[in-house]
Amino acid sequence: xxxxxxxxxxxxxxxxxxxxxxxxxxxxxxxxxxxxxxxxxxxxxxxxxxxxxxxxxxxxxxxxxxxxxxxxxxxxxxxxxxxxxxxxxxxxxxxxxxxxxxxxxxxxxxxxxxxxxxxxxxxxxxxxxxxxxxxxxxxxxxxxxxxxxxxxxxxxxxxxxxxxxxxxxxxxxxxxxxxxxxxxxxxxxxxxxxxxxxxxxxxxxxxxxxxxxxxxxxxxxxxxxxxxxxxxxxxxxxxxxxxxxxxxxxxxxxxxxxxxxxxxxxxxxxxxxxxxxxxxxxxxxxxxxxxxxxxx
Numbered sequence: 001x002x003x004x005x006x007x008x009x010x011x012x013x014x015x016x017x018x019x020x021x022x023x024x025x026x027x028x029x030x031x032x033x034x035x036x037x038x039x040x041x042x043x044x045x046x047x048x049x050x051x052x053x054x055x056x057x058x059x060x061x062x063x064x065x066x067x068x069x070x071x072x073x074x075x076x077x078x079x080x081x082x083x084x085x086x087x088x089x090x091x092x093x094x095x096x097x098x099x100x101x102x103x104x105x106x107x108x109x110x111x112x113x114x115x116x117x118x119x120x121x122x123x124x125x126x127x128x129x130x131x132x133x134x135x136x137x138x139x140x141x142x143x144x145x146x147x148x149x150x151x152x153x154x155x156x157x158x159x160x161x162x163x164x165x166x167x168x169x170x171x172x173x174x175x176x177x178x179x180x181x182x183x184x185x186x187x188x189x190x191x192x193x194x195x196x197x198x199x200x201x202x203x204x205x206x207x208x209x210x211x212x213x214x215x216x217x218x219x220x221x222x223x224x225x226x227x228x229x230x231x232x233x234x235x236x237x238x239x240x241x242x243x244x245x246x247x248x249x250x251x252x253x254x255x256x257x258x259x260x261x262x263x264x265x266x267x268x269x270x271x272x273x274x275x276x277x278x279x280x281x282x283x284x285x286x287x288x289x290x291x292x293x294x295x296x
Contacts, residue, residue, distance in 0.1 A: 240270030
């Protein structure tokens, strides 16, 4: 599950620019192509030519991180969510800010973020926190909490998350008990790949607030993740589930959107992993003369 292409959205707001910085940092780490897409609910009068500004931003990121950056112009697509999904169709990771706006012409779809979580053909990283210093290791994720349930899918999500940020300590969080043997096997496999990686197995009873909730009969997995994140100080939470049915899509997007409202850290939602997209061929962006490309 090597990350070769990362797509990132921006409307040049502060939150969106933080997402671009994170996407560029990950692209540098994985030596991946970065695709920038301008996507705004309403045109900002300050930006007479947003595509030209986007290309300027691409040159800055390419020079700073020594990566290849492309810009994509989806003039034929006006809806922000549709632009995001078009970019995600050729990416291994979609990076965006927490966009809760709704397309009132299509109210049944919910917010832009919820629609992207439901329909994205690749994992979606929602950036909610700024990067302190792009030159320092503190700019990388220091600790992540990965929700696991002992299934094969959970193992794939864990592997993707562990490869996303190789310097991060990982907490394998189980909301339900009875999976100690499976989790220990996960941990041992990851430990063989990286001897210096810090791996811990945690459950809902690790935090006092979760123990109290469990004794009172409240088993809210989303809230348990929030409590675990606050206790561990993690700066990334990873959740994932297969989306075989429309109910699966709605359940995963609802959990992701609610979680982002409870925590201030970044959230990675893995509804579909890159290896599942076998029907899509990765285009050679470098060979398309219509796409501005910047490399330093």
